[in-house]
């Protein structure tokens with residue numbers, strides 16, 4: 292049976308679990324505690340040298356990168372049914388798979404500038420925080436994390452994230468005017484690629500980023516939540532008390548975030 296190394300609340304893991312649930316595939320899961328640093332275990336790093344989740348091992352094949360894993364699963368076990376059949380929609384879907392990397396970086400900034408930052412500043416000393424930052428392998432990512440902890444929503448990485456989210460939301464709003472799903476008339480890989488990132492913002496009480504300006508995103512998210520796969524891939528891994536504290540932590544930043552977002556929308 293295929294084996295998935297994943298994090299219960301990790302966005303990229305949700306992407307793979309959503310694909311598995313949509314196709315109806317069984318897997319053996321190993322949960323990594325990313326706060327504890329399980330991803331740095333040398334045995335795990337032999338599979339995933341960047342020390343990130345998810346990693347899928349299927350019949351000896353080791354796969355990393357959530358969007359590529361999703362596409363592999365669809366092609367191998369689902370006759371490619373999650374990829375649209377017209378060239379135009381396939382090209383659009385592939386672009387969303389790529390753009391999910393930008394969405395990932397943006398959501399990482401929004402999470403670490405708010406809920407994660409609040410928790411870390413409350414529970415760790417300056418030395419402990421620096422120790423955690425130093426464990427990050429990529430030096431640029433390390434600088435980013437330091438800046439987010441230091442400046443919160445005033446970080447330049449948040450400005451960058453909001454600019455990228457504006458572009459993503461504009462394109463989602465436009466495409467969802469023509470079709471129910473980002474993948475076209477049928478739910479597919481483009482929707483899977485973006486789902487965890489929009490869901491995370493929603494869970495952080497940041498739905499104000501689209502509710503006034505890009506309302507079709509709210510409708511799309513509601514339709515996503517209605518799919519049976521959503522409960523399996525998302526809800527089942529997020530305990531109720533954690534969901535409540537995430538929402539509360541993010542919502543505390545809503546007034547400040549609104550000011551930054553208005554200036555991005557005005558550009």
Ligand SMILES: N[C@@H](CCC(=O)N[C@@H](CS)C(=O)NCC(=O)O)C(=O)O
Nearest residue numbers: 301302303325343344345356357358
């Ligand atoms: N582009 C990669 C990103 C992987 C990634 O950054 N995963 C995060 C969780 S969503 C992680 O493992 N973080 C661990 C860490 O930052 O130490 C993918 O989509 O698979």
